[in-house]
Amino acid sequence: MKTLRIGCGAGYSGDRIEPAVELAEKGDLDYLVFECLAERTIALAQLDRLSNPKGGYDPLLLERMRRVLPFVHGSAGRGRRLRVITNMGAANPAQAAKAVAELATYLGFTGLRIVALRGDDVLATLQANPEYRLDNGQCLADLGNRLVSANAYLGVDGIVGALAADADIVITGRVADPSLFLAPQIFEFGWALDDWARLGQGTLTGHLLECAGQITGGYFADPGRKHVPDLARLGFPIAQIDSSGQATLTKVHGSGGRIDRATCTEQVLYEVHDPACYLTPDVSADFSTVDFRETGENQVLAFGAIGQAKPEHLKVSVGFLDGWIGEGQMAYGGPNAVARAQLAGEIVQERLRLMGVPVQEVRVDLIGMNALYGDTLTSGCEPSEVRLRVTARCATQDQAVQIGNEVETLYTNGPAGGGGASKQVRHVVAVASLLLPRSAVALELIEEVS
Amino acid sequence: MKVSTLADLAHARTGDKGDTSNISVIAYRAEDYALLRERVTAEAVAAHFKGLLGPAASQVRRYELPQLNALNFVLPGMLKGGVTRSLALDAHGKTLGAALLALAL
Numbered sequence: 001m002k003t004l005r006i007g008c009g010a011g012y013s014g015d016r017i018e019p020a021v022e023l024a025e026k027g028d029l030d031y032l033v034f035e036c037l038a039e040r041t042i043a044l045a046q047l048d049r050l051s052n053p054k055g056g057y058d059p060l061l062l063e064r065m066r067r068v069l070p071f072v073h074g075s076a077g078r079g080r081r082l083r084v085i086t087n088m089g090a091a092n093p094a095q096a097a098k099a100v101a102e103l104a105t106y107l108g109f110t111g112l113r114i115v116a117l118r119g120d121d122v123l124a125t126l127q128a129n130p131e132y133r134l135d136n137g138q139c140l141a142d143l144g145n146r147l148v149s150a151n152a153y154l155g156v157d158g159i160v161g162a163l164a165a166d167a168d169i170v171i172t173g174r175v176a177d178p179s180l181f182l183a184p185q186i187f188e189f190g191w192a193l194d195d196w197a198r199l200g201q202g203t204l205t206g207h208l209l210e211c212a213g214q215i216t217g218g219y220f221a222d223p224g225r226k227h228v229p230d231l232a233r234l235g236f237p238i239a240q241i242d243s244s245g246q247a248t249l250t251k252v253h254g255s256g257g258r259i260d261r262a263t264c265t266e267q268v269l270y271e272v273h274d275p276a277c278y279l280t281p282d283v284s285a286d287f288s289t290v291d292f293r294e295t296g297e298n299q300v301l302a303f304g305a306i307g308q309a310k311p312e313h314l315k316v317s318v319g320f321l322d323g324w325i326g327e328g329q330m331a332y333g334g335p336n337a338v339a340r341a342q343l344a345g346e347i348v349q350e351r352l353r354l355m356g357v358p359v360q361e362v363r364v365d366l367i368g369m370n371a372l373y374g375d376t377l378t379s380g381c382e383p384s385e386v387r388l389r390v391t392a393r394c395a396t397q398d399q400a401v402q403i404g405n406e407v408e409t410l411y412t413n414g415p416a417g418g419g420g421a422s423k424q425v426r427h428v429v430a431v432a433s434l435l436l437p438r439s440a441v442a443l444e445l446i447e448e449v450s
Numbered sequence: 451m452k453v454s455t456l457a458d459l460a461h462a463r464t465g466d467k468g469d470t471s472n473i474s475v476i477a478y479r480a481e482d483y484a485l486l487r488e489r490v491t492a493e494a495v496a497a498h499f500k501g502l503l504g505p506a507a508s509q510v511r512r513y514e515l516p517q518l519n520a521l522n523f524v525l526p527g528m529l530k531g532g533v534t535r536s537l538a539l540d541a542h543g544k545t546l547g548a549a550l551l552a553l554a555l
Contacts, residue, residue: 039468040534135468219463226461262461262476265518269474271465273524275513291517304517322535363537371539373549376501391537430534433468 004188004241005080006181006205009068010034011212011236013041013058017067019213019236019255024071024082026252027238031184034064034086035177035210042174043319043429045090046123046149056092057099057171064088065100065169066107072168073109085159085180089171091149093118096171097448104450112450115167117158119443120174122316122436123150134318134432148429149319152436155281155310156193158443159183165445174317176280178206181239189243199283200307201245204290207278208249208267208302212236215249215267217257230256239302249300264292264300281314283307313435322430323360325393326400328407329367331420333385340415341366341388344407347414348390351406357399362392387420393428400425453555460486462547469536471528471543473550477519486521487514489555495523498553499546503528523550 007029009020013036024032036058049056065084072082089096097116104112126132130141140147151174160183162170172180185191185202193199208215215237217228235255239247249259268290272278276288290304328348332341345364352359365371367387370378390407394400404423411418453459456475459482465472475490477483496507503510506527513522525546533541 222461225457262478265476265520266461266463266474268518269465269472269515269520269522270463271467271472272522273467273470273472273511273513275515275522288513288515289517290515325537361537365539367539372545374501377498377549377552389539393535393537428535431532 002188002243004185005029005238006031006033006184006209006241007238008033008035008209008212008236010036010064011210011214012036012038013060015212017060017064019234020064021067022252022255023236023238024068028080029082029238030080030188032068032082032084033180033209034084034088035180035212037087037090037174039317039431040319040429042090042151042317043149043431045092046319047429049091054095057090057096058088061088061096062099062103065103069104069107069109073104073112083163083167084169085184086170087172087175087180089116089173091121091173093171093173094446097446100169100171101448101450110450112168113166114169114171114448114450115162115165116446116448117154117162117170117172117175117443118446119158119441120151120154120172122152122440123147125436125440126150126318132434134434136432138432143320146321147318148321150316152314152316152441153281154314154441154443155179156183156186158445160187161443162445163187165447176282177210178203178280179282181206181209182282185241185245194309196283196307196309198245200285201303201305203278203280203283203285203307204268204287204302204305205239205241205245205247208264209237209239211267211270213257214270215263216251216259217263220263220266226262228258232256247302248295249302250298259298259300260294261292261300264302279311281310283310312438314438314441316434316436318432318434319429320432322428323393323395324397324400324425325391325428326403326425327389327391328404328423329387329389329421330407330410330418331385331387332415332418334417337384337386338366338369338382340417341386343415344388344410344418345390347410348406352392352402355402357394357402359392359394359399362390365389397425397427455551456490456553456555457551459555460551462551464544464547466529466533466542469527469529469532471525471546473523473525473547475521475523475550480519483516483519485555490521490553492523494553495550498550499525499528
């Protein structure tokens, strides 16, 4: 019986690279998938593209490809052909494909088909329909020129088309994360696009893989309670899948980490709300009866997912500029540290009032005391060191800069013994969503050959 | 075994979507799941996070996955504007699951 081996080489844009190389080299994979787009990443990439028409794709794309291309190109001699699927095209998949083709040619890996998928970018459609409303109630017209990006979450269709066109590397923009993994299963096993039970099971496998190390023992260790061996050499996951969609999850033998019922259970519920209704563009997947069986060391069978018909509309992630956030921090230690840090926070707020800095929202935390959980969950005992953090939302960059400046001036003007000041300012790109009919999206494949 | 907090019986992971946080609570041992189901109710979780949730406390929901000895809590409004707008140090709310494990049983 035919089996398919899919590995996940990245769970976010900045993820470690060498576990992906380990997968390409030793994972005996058919597909290596890199999932690198978080909610806000594509809006930031769109800003990058506005300032540089040849930019807008993932900053690590070329480094990741440089490291794995030898295994993609050399696959003829390995018995298994290795193909790559990634959403590192971000706001500019076409340019990303061109850059990868140029890199492959430069490295001497010729004859590779690199296919870009376009169609997720629906900014022009939204700009033409300013009456549309976001899920937060805001009307697009109110955003005006602050609207910077709008990307529909695509499903499997374009990727399946690219694989059918014999792509070695498929580069997309916004695609629902599990769809990156479901597409090769549909293509290889010939599943019908309304075979909801299999699509549900294949989506489960994608969901388990999509955060890479989060299922192989990453984000899991808790000394004395949950032990994970060799986290510094954490291996990334592999799913070995049969034609019914049942998947055995594992990792490269000898790599760090662990994969078992406990790590799989944490990951299956990660970012899931109602487990019976996990919506993707491809299927309404039902994880409520999913179960895991350990079939060997670092080997887990995942089964029991089903599905119902896919949603009618596509979710669109909308990025818009939303002012500036300024921040400053200063540390206090020793006897009475908390009282001095509290006084410092009061001084900064009073200074912002005196200087007439218009802040829309301000927040004062003592890191080590109440920054994560407010005052309600603290233990009551005073730490011997704390770090004041003042952060505020402002309309302009100049105003936001003053937040950090007012914290920094505590050095010579504030309470005794403050040290280690830091400050930063960032332009806020907020994200909201809306729904669009599927007919509003037109897919396009662009092929480059190295 | 003397049990004092949820951390003695369960582990947890937190995820975020928009301004909604979800926290899974998973029993280490199958025989403890019934106790978790009885004690770690949506109301208990809402009360634990009352100071952070404010009026959103009434919206906390719980889903049960007995075959996995797991509960999944969904906390709409927990992340105050979501990852992209929040002024919080941990805008994703990634550290919330650990705080839930401090729940007294």
